[in-house]
Amino acid sequence: MALIVQKYGGTSVADTKRIQNVAERVAKTYDAGNQVVVILSAMSGVTDKLIGMAGSLSDMPDKRELDVLLSTGEQTTAALLAIALKSMNYKAESMLGFQADIQTDCNFGDARIVDIGAHRIKSGLDRGEIIVAAGFQGCDAYGNITTLGRGGSDTSAVAIAAAIEADMCEIYTDVDGIYTADPNVCDKARKINTISCDEMLEMASLGAKVLHKRSVEFALKHKVLVYVRSSFNEEEGTMVVNGENDMERPVVSGITFSKNEARITLKRVPDRPGIAAAVFTPVADADINVDMIIQNTQAGGTTDMTFTVSKDDYKGTLSLEKEIARKIGAEAVLGDENIAKVSIIGVGMKSHSGVASMMFDALAKENINIIMISTSEIRISCVVAEDKAELAVRVLHTAFGLDKTE
Amino acid sequence: MALIVQKYGGTSVADTKRIQNVAERVAKTYDAGNQVVVILSAMSGVTDKLIGMAGSLSDMPDKRELDVLLSTGEQTTAALLAIALKSMNYKAESMLGFQADIQTDCNFGDARIVDIGAHRIKSGLDRGEIIVAAGFQGCDAYGNITTLGRGGSDTSAVAIAAAIEADMCEIYTDVDGIYTADPNVCDKARKINTISCDEMLEMASLGAKVLHKRSVEFALKHKVLVYVRSSFNEEEGTMVVNGENDMERPVVSGITFSKNEARITLKRVPDRPGIAAAVFTPVADADINVDMIIQNTQAGGTTDMTFTVSKDDYKGTLSLEKEIARKIGAEAVLGDENIAKVSIIGVGMKSHSGVASMMFDALAKENINIIMISTSEIRISCVVAEDKAELAVRVLHTAFGLDKTE
Numbered sequence: 001m002a003l004i005v006q007k008y009g010g011t012s013v014a015d016t017k018r019i020q021n022v023a024e025r026v027a028k029t030y031d032a033g034n035q036v037v038v039i040l041s042a043m044s045g046v047t048d049k050l051i052g053m054a055g056s057l058s059d060m061p062d063k064r065e066l067d068v069l070l071s072t073g074e075q076t077t078a079a080l081l082a083i084a085l086k087s088m089n090y091k092a093e094s095m096l097g098f099q100a101d102i103q104t105d106c107n108f109g110d111a112r113i114v115d116i117g118a119h120r121i122k123s124g125l126d127r128g129e130i131i132v133a134a135g136f137q138g139c140d141a142y143g144n145i146t147t148l149g150r151g152g153s154d155t156s157a158v159a160i161a162a163a164i165e166a167d168m169c170e171i172y173t174d175v176d177g178i179y180t181a182d183p184n185v186c187d188k189a190r191k192i193n194t195i196s197c198d199e200m201l202e203m204a205s206l207g208a209k210v211l212h213k214r215s216v217e218f219a220l221k222h223k224v225l226v227y228v229r230s231s232f233n234e235e236e237g238t239m240v241v242n243g244e245n246d247m248e249r250p251v252v253s254g255i256t257f258s259k260n261e262a263r264i265t266l267k268r269v270p271d272r273p274g275i276a277a278a279v280f281t282p283v284a285d286a287d288i289n290v291d292m293i294i295q296n297t298q299a300g301g302t303t304d305m306t307f308t309v310s311k312d313d314y315k316g317t318l319s320l321e322k323e324i325a326r327k328i329g330a331e332a333v334l335g336d337e338n339i340a341k342v343s344i345i346g347v348g349m350k351s352h353s354g355v356a357s358m359m360f361d362a363l364a365k366e367n368i369n370i371i372m373i374s375t376s377e378i379r380i381s382c383v384v385a386e387d388k389a390e391l392a393v394r395v396l397h398t399a400f401g402l403d404k405t406e
Numbered sequence: 407m408a409l410i411v412q413k414y415g416g417t418s419v420a421d422t423k424r425i426q427n428v429a430e431r432v433a434k435t436y437d438a439g440n441q442v443v444v445i446l447s448a449m450s451g452v453t454d455k456l457i458g459m460a461g462s463l464s465d466m467p468d469k470r471e472l473d474v475l476l477s478t479g480e481q482t483t484a485a486l487l488a489i490a491l492k493s494m495n496y497k498a499e500s501m502l503g504f505q506a507d508i509q510t511d512c513n514f515g516d517a518r519i520v521d522i523g524a525h526r527i528k529s530g531l532d533r534g535e536i537i538v539a540a541g542f543q544g545c546d547a548y549g550n551i552t553t554l555g556r557g558g559s560d561t562s563a564v565a566i567a568a569a570i571e572a573d574m575c576e577i578y579t580d581v582d583g584i585y586t587a588d589p590n591v592c593d594k595a596r597k598i599n600t601i602s603c604d605e606m607l608e609m610a611s612l613g614a615k616v617l618h619k620r621s622v623e624f625a626l627k628h629k630v631l632v633y634v635r636s637s638f639n640e641e642e643g644t645m646v647v648n649g650e651n652d653m654e655r656p657v658v659s660g661i662t663f664s665k666n667e668a669r670i671t672l673k674r675v676p677d678r679p680g681i682a683a684a685v686f687t688p689v690a691d692a693d694i695n696v697d698m699i700i701q702n703t704q705a706g707g708t709t710d711m712t713f714t715v716s717k718d719d720y721k722g723t724l725s726l727e728k729e730i731a732r733k734i735g736a737e738a739v740l741g742d743e744n745i746a747k748v749s750i751i752g753v754g755m756k757s758h759s760g761v762a763s764m765m766f767d768a769l770a771k772e773n774i775n776i777i778m779i780s781t782s783e784i785r786i787s788c789v790v791a792e793d794k795a796e797l798a799v800r801v802l803h804t805a806f807g808l809d810k811t812e
Contacts, residue, residue, distance in 0.1 A: 016462045023463075050482070056422045057429075057486060058493030065492065068500050069485035072478040076456070079475035080463060086471065087464030094474050098504065099549055143505055 002167040003035045003125070007135065007157035010044030011174040012231035013077045016084075022231065023084035025172075026130060030090065035125045037164065039135040039157040040081060042073025063108035067137075067147045071097065074134035074153065082132045092130040095120065097137035097145065102156065104138035104146045111138055111146035113155065113218075116163035125164075133160060151212030158215040162222035169224050171211060172231035177238030178203065178210055180402040181255040185390045188403040192253060194239045199253050200226075202345045202379045216240070251348035251355060252400035257389045259340045261291070262314035263371070264321055268302040268331035278328050279305055282320055288313045291341075292374045292383065302331075306372065308383065311337060339371060340389035343381040344396055356380050362399035368392050408573040409441045409531070413541065413563035416450035417580040418637035419483045428637065429490035431578075432536060436496065441531045443570065445541040445563040446487060448479025469514035473543075473553045477503065480540035480559065488538045498536040501526065503543035503551065508562065510544035510552045517544055517552035519561065519624075522569035531570075539566060557618030564621040568628035575630050577617060578637035583644030584609065584616055586808040587661040591796045594809040598659060600645045605659050606632075608751040608785045622646070657754035657761060658806040663795045665746045667697070668720035669777070670727055674708040674737035684734050685711055688726055694719045697747075698780045698789065708737075712778065714789065717743060745777060746795035749787040750802055762786050768805035774798050 006026060013019050022038075030036045050069050054061040061069075078094040085092035097104075101117030124131045135153025138146045148155050154171060161169035178200065181189040195203075197220040204213040210228055219226050219240060229237025269275055276295070283290055290307050297303040309317045318335050325333045349355045356373075359380055363370060368391065372383035384392050397403060412432060419425050428444075436442050456475050460467035467475075484500040491498035503510075507523030530537045541559025544552045554561050560577060567575035584606065587595040601609075603626040610619040616634055625632050625646060635643025675681055682701070689696055696713050703709040715723050724741050731739045755761045762779075765786055769776060774797065778789035790798050803809060 016459050020463060053422050053486060054489050057426060057490040060493070061489045062492040065485045065488040065498075065500055068502070069482060069489070072481050072485075075478050075481070076475060079471045079478075080459060082471040083460050083467045083475070084463040086468040087466070092471075094471055096474070096551075145502075 001033045001035065003037075003164065004029060005037045005039065005157055005161040005164075005166045005169040006172060007039040007153060007170065008041065008172045008231055009153070009174065010041040010046075012172050013040055013042075013081070014044045016080065019077065019080050020084055022172075023081060023088060025231065026081075026085065027088060027090055030130055037121060037125070037131045037133060037160060037166070038081065039133050039153055039160060040074055040077040041135050041153040042070075042077060046073040046076070064144060067108045067145050070147050071134070071137040071145050074136050078132045078134040085130055085132070090130055091128050092132055093124050094132045094134070095124075096134050098139035098143065100131075100133045100160070102138035102159070104140055104148070106140045106142070106144065106146070108144075108146055110149040111140070113138060113148070113159045116159055118163040121160065121164055149214075151215075154212035154215035155218055158218040158222070158224050158226060161224045162218065167225070169219070169226050171226060171228045173210060173228065174230065174232065175210060176230045176233070176235045177228050178240075178254070180253065181393050181397050182257070185257070186255070186394050186397050188394070188397060190402065190404040192238050193236070194241055195253055196347050197240055197242050198378055199345050199347055200240045202343070202376065203254055203256055211240070250346065250401060251352045252344045252346040252396075252402065253348070254345050255343065255393050255396045255400070255402070256345065257340055257342045257393050259386055259389060260311050261308050261339050261341050261383065262311050263306060263308050263336045263339050263383065264314075264317055265304060265306040265334040266321060266325055266330045266332075267304055267334065268298070269305055270329050271297055271301050271303040275303075275328065276305070279321070279324060280307075282324060283309075283317055286316065286320060288317055292372050292381070294372055308339070308341070308372065338386040339383050340386045341381050341383050342389055342392040342396065343379055344400060345379045347378050349378050349380075358399065359396060362395050363392060366391060366395050368395070407439045407441065409443075409570065410435060411443045411445065411563055411567040411570075411572045411575040412578060413445040413559060413576065414447065414578045414637055415559070415580065416447040416452075418578050419446055419448075419487070420450045422486065425483065425486050426490055428578075429487060429494060431637065432487075432491065433494060433496055436536055443527060443531070443537045443539060443566060443572070444487065445539050445559055445566060446480055446483040447541050447559040448476075448483060452479040452482070470550060473514045473551050476553050477540070477543040477551050480542050484538045484540040491536055491538070496536055497534050498538055499530050500538045500540070501530075502540050504545035504549065506537075506539045506566070508544035508565070510546055510554070512546045512548070512550065512552070514550075514552055516555040517546070519544060519554070519565045522565055524569040527566065527570055555620075557621075560618035560621035561624060564624040564628075564630050564632060567630045568624065573631070575625070575632045577632060577634045579616060579634065580636065580638065581616060582636045582639070582641045583634050584646075584660070586659070587799050587803050588663070591663070592661070592800050592803050594800070594803060596808065596810040598644050599642070600647055601659060602753050603646055603648050604784055605751050605753055606646045608749070608782065609660055609662055617646070656752065656807060657758045658750045658752035658808065659754070660751050661749070661799050661802050661806075661808070662751065663746055663748045663799050665792055665795060666717050667714050667745050667747050667789065668717050669712060669714050669742045669745050669789065670720075670723055671710060671712040671740040672727060672731055672736045672738075673710055673740060674704070675711055675731075676735050677703055677707050677709040681709075681734065682711070685727070685730060686713075688730060689715075689723055692722065692726060694723055698778050698787070700778055714745070714747070714778065744792040745789050746792045747787050747789050748795055748798040748802065749785055750806060751785045753784050755784050755786075764805065765802060768801050769798060772797060772801050774801070
């Protein structure tokens, strides 16, 4: 007997027919002798519909109330799945955030889980119940409803799995697992059987949309075994494991790309101490996330500063920086929205040299110009022209030996 | 400055445009210097849609889970109204049943309010907030979500008004107030300016759908002043007052009718002690509500027993009674679904004799046959053929001097 957490995403519970399918899958796991906790997302499309309603009443809907509104989506699917399971004569109980004791901070719309009182879930399991918890939602210390941000149901699932010390957290989605690259872009992409949390974290940060980044952080921190698979078939999925893998590993595990990038350059900034703070503090104060930063000091006491932000923040950042440039005496502010970031990820990089030059070579051979570079221990990212992104993914996929062999 | 509770029904919050209208009405009341607590129903149609979804997963959806599901309707409107008010720069806060501390028993789907901890609502009001409470829902002692049954938002409003000792509970609906009869049936029906709780209770029990019966019981018990009016215009509505009215009152205040009636007769039941219990205990055990009962003892040691139930319960009761008749040796069981109940209501009856004979006379003059009669201190009800119901209402409306005079 194992204690298993199963999370089903929005497409898996998109209508009552699919909810019935989920009920049967859950029942099968329970019948096999396991204890089961199910975490659900809202039906796909519902959250956007609710946001639209709020938007018709306010340009900037109050965040506390928006959380009250959005949390109805997961409340609905949790109740419906519990109804389906009980109708099949299983003991089941739905739990909302406040009932499952998912304690968060007060940061409405993007709350962090502070603690989970596992007591109520555990006693339900002890009574032989299947627990159906609404994902995405929690409750702050004042009894207010909070939500965990987009994709937060993944985080709910991993956090609950950690709190109740589950043997496994299964993430059911509409794809078979994690791929070496987006199969829509690279038809030679292969499903990855096992990936490390570290790699998964980089992949999630860099545009692989299967798992919410924060859920992977949680899995890493609390050593939760995560298994990503499809709710629409019985295919094997991808196991996300903690620590390094014993198995023979390729140097590079996957290639990701993101087009949600924009670049801003301040030309000929006077090079004096404190200048970086002057450039970036106002951006941080406006809650804009800066990704890559390059500073290129010139002869003559000036420097060029280039950085990237998400496309959504591009216009706001540009007008902020124009004002800053005037104040600090920079020569000009240039911007470019037509860029993309292509990344290679793999724990194998740690022990292999020459990976970066191999990447640059592969891109150069296809005449793909590299605009910016950034690296971490297990990742190398290059900014390229937006219209070269897909080609770059395919080229790198082949270059690092990831292509599927029939 | 007054403390006012305003309840808006489903048609008043049917879409975001109407919610915006409600926000403006609430703001106007607040700007006039009042403290305001708003109770909302779900958007009209939403509750039925949710019930339909549950019905597609189960023939008998689990009641606890159905309450979790249905309570999302009022949660949605409460959040949206709070968003609208905050967008207009009013301080506002939505509260769900568990947050507003609406304590109920565990009778899912038809829970009774046990107590309301007024603390959280009151402290919000003290901070100058407009409180927007989700109607229809509460929370039992174990933290489960409960609902108060159809029309329960009226009860939420009156119960909250009682708990916080509000000066008035305004019920906003899609009609102007309480009428002497259904204006769709009787075009001479007049709006009633003031009605007593006792009369309102009889009217609500007997088919006048404007106010939920239990809310009137609550108003009567806790001496809450209720004012029924339209959310779509500025017309004066109907004041529901406690105790008897000082004003000159007509003998009859209103005429109601209900077609949701069916009649069952057991012919030639052996007349011995305990026979009524044998006939009605199985019906009560099946949670079927019996309304009128007539026993007509014949010569020869047998009796005919006739009673009415709602049309929904007709088939179930009929098959129950057929079995009972066989056991106790009754001759036959007859049924009739084509009946209606027409009632006259008025506190004035207490001090006027001859009201009943006046009613029978008026019906007789139009050749409307009376099938059954029942009375209370302030009400007389007659069962008539279903197709005579509307005519009976019009005849009685004229006979008791209620017709509107231009």
